[in-house]
Structures are given as C-alpha cells and as structure tokens.
Amino acid sequence: MQTDKRHHYVYRILAQDPATAEVRYYYIGKRTCACEPYKDPYMGSGVRLKHTMKKHPELLWKKQICMFASTEEDAYLYEKAILGDAYQTDPKCLNLIEGGTGGDPAYIREIWRDPQFRAEQEKTRTVSMRINGFTVSVEASEVPSLLRQGYEFCAETIWVHSDVLQARMIVKPPRARQLILAPHSWQYGKRSYYPRITLKQIDPLTGSWRHPRPHSS
Numbered sequence: 001m002q003t004d005k006r007h008h009y010v011y012r013i014l015a016q017d018p019a020t021a022e023v024r025y026y027y028i029g030k031r032t033c034a035c036e037p038y039k040d041p042y043m044g045s046g047v048r049l050k051h052t053m054k055k056h057p058e059l060l061w062k063k064q065i066c067m068f069a070s071t072e073e074d075a076y077l078y079e080k081a082i083l084g085d086a087y088q089t090d091p092k093c094l095n096l097i098e099g100g101t102g103g104d105p106a107y108i109r110e111i112w113r114d115p116q117f118r119a120e121q122e123k124t125r126t127v128s129m130r131i132n133g134f135t136v137s138v139e140a141s142e143v144p145s146l147l148r149q150g151y152e153f154c155a156e157t158i159w160v161h162s163d164v165l166q167a168r169m170i171v172k173p174p175r176a177r178q179l180i181l182a183p184h185s186w187q188y189g190k191r192s193y194y195p196r197i198t199l200k201q202i203d204p205l206t207g208s209w210r211h212p213r214p215h216s217s
Contacts, residue, residue, distance in 0.1 A: 007037045008075040010066045010082055013044050013094075015052070015059040024059055025052055027094040028086075030079040032072050037065060049094045127188060128154040143188040147177055161191035165209065168194040175199065179207055 008030070015025040027049045033040050043063055044050075053061060066082055069075035087095035128137050129151040138146060158176035161168040164185035171179070179186035184207025203210045 006032050006034050006072075008032050008069040008072050009037050010069070010075055010078045011044075012064045012066050012082075013049060013061065014064065015056065015061050018058070018060045023092065024056070025092050025094050028066075028079060028083040029095075030072075030075045032075065037068070046094060046096065048096055052094055130154050140188050144180055147181055153177075158188065159190040160186045161189055161194055162186050162207070163191075165197075166194050167197045168192075169197050169199065169202075171199060178204075182207060184208075 010028065010030050013027040013029070014023055016023055027044055027046055029044045029046065031037075031040065031042055033042065043053075043061065067078055069078055083093075083095055086093040087097060127140065127143060128135055129143070129146050130136070131146075131149070131151045135154060136146075136151075153173040153176060155173070157170050158173055159168060159170050160176050160179055162185045168191050176188070180188060186207055201210055202208070
C-alpha cells in the first residue's frame with residue numbers, strides 16, 4: 001500500500017491595514033500539497049477572496065498555517081471547526097460556505113456582472129495541450145507560444161475571441177490554431193460577454209468581418 005506523502009493543513013488568509021495592522025478581512029481554507037507547507041505559495045481560491053484581493057491591493061495579504069492534519073478528511077473537519085459560523089455572522093469573513101468546496105450562487109452571479117472580474121477570471125483559466133503524448137495544463141497567455149512549439153489542443157472544440165471585433169466563436173482545433181497564430185486579432189478564451197458569431201462571418205485570411213458588420217439600431 002502506497003503511503004500518502006502529501007501534506008494536509010488548514011490555513012488563514014489575513015488582509016491587514018499596512019499602517020495599523022488591523023485585520024480588515026480573513027479567509028479560512030484547507031490545503032493539500034506535495035511541497036513544503038511553509039513554502040507553499042498557494043493563497044486560496046475562494047471566489048469572494050479572489051475578488052476582494054483584486055479590489056483591495058492596498059491591503060497586506062498574508063497566509064498563516066493554523067494546524068496540520070494526517071488525512072485530507074481530517075483537514076476538512078478542522079477547517080469547519082475553526083471557521084464555525086463566521087461565514088454567516090462575521091462581515092470580515094470572506095468564506096461563502098461552511099468549509100469544503102462550492103460557493104453562494106447569488107453572490108457569484110452578482111460579481112460576474114463586473115466586466116473586469118469576468119476578464120480576470122477568464123484570463124487565468126487553464127487549457128490542456130499535448131505534444132508527443134505529453135499533456136500539460138497552461139494559462140491562456142501561454143497558448144500562442146506552445147502552439148508555435150508544436151503543441152495541440154486536447155479538446156475537440158475551442159473557444160476563441162477577438163477584443164477588436166468584440167466577438168467570440170467556437171471552432172475546431174486546427175482553425176483555432178490558424179486564427180491564434182496568424183496576424184489576426186483572435187485569442188484563446190470564451191469571453192462570455194461578447195456575442196457569439198460563426199466562421200461564415202469571418203474572412204479566413206484577415207480574421208476580420210467578411211462583410212461590414214451592420215450597425216445596431
């Protein structure tokens with residue numbers, strides 16, 4: 001039987017006023033990693049936490065390890081015990097639920113209306129790519145470089161978007177590669193706030209509108 005060599009711990013993210021050290025916000029989370037916990041750069045993945053970090057860069061954000069656990073299941077129990085009902089009663093608490101994974105759908109819908117938040121979320125989404133049987137998961141910004149190195153998309157269809165045309169479409173991997181690598185305005189990613197179009201509306205050579213786009217009345 002293989003021994004689990006991973007580390008399981010409960011952490012606290014603190015957001016402090018750099019002048020007074022007052023704690024403005026905090027977040028309780030559970031983490032499992034294979035690296036040295038005190039060198040682990042992970043700073044949580046909660047929706048409200050990430051949104052507040054971007055909204056308040058002036059605060060000092062730091063992580064503290066609260067306790068270690070022998071198993072992942074124990075770590076979840078410790079997380080819930082430390083958090084208690086703070087996610088419901090303390091306005092400084094950035095947790096959305098009582099430990100574990102998930103989130104408040106109403107809150108997520110609310111902040112998703114913020115165009116900057118949507119752009120940041122979609123910019124950091126990862127995509128699986130492969131070459132010679134080797135698969136990697138990379139951020140959207142790395143896609144053009146890996147395509148030039150010969151990597152291919154793993155998915156059967158790929159979302160691409162154009163900030164210039166303010167449009168998005170879903171295409172097969174070969175066409176996605178063509179659009180992203182050619183001197184067009186297309187990039188990897190969905191950008192759900194742009195209207196969806198089809199390949200028939202795009203000139204394959206220029207990546208621009210095949211016909212002048214009609215003005216909305």
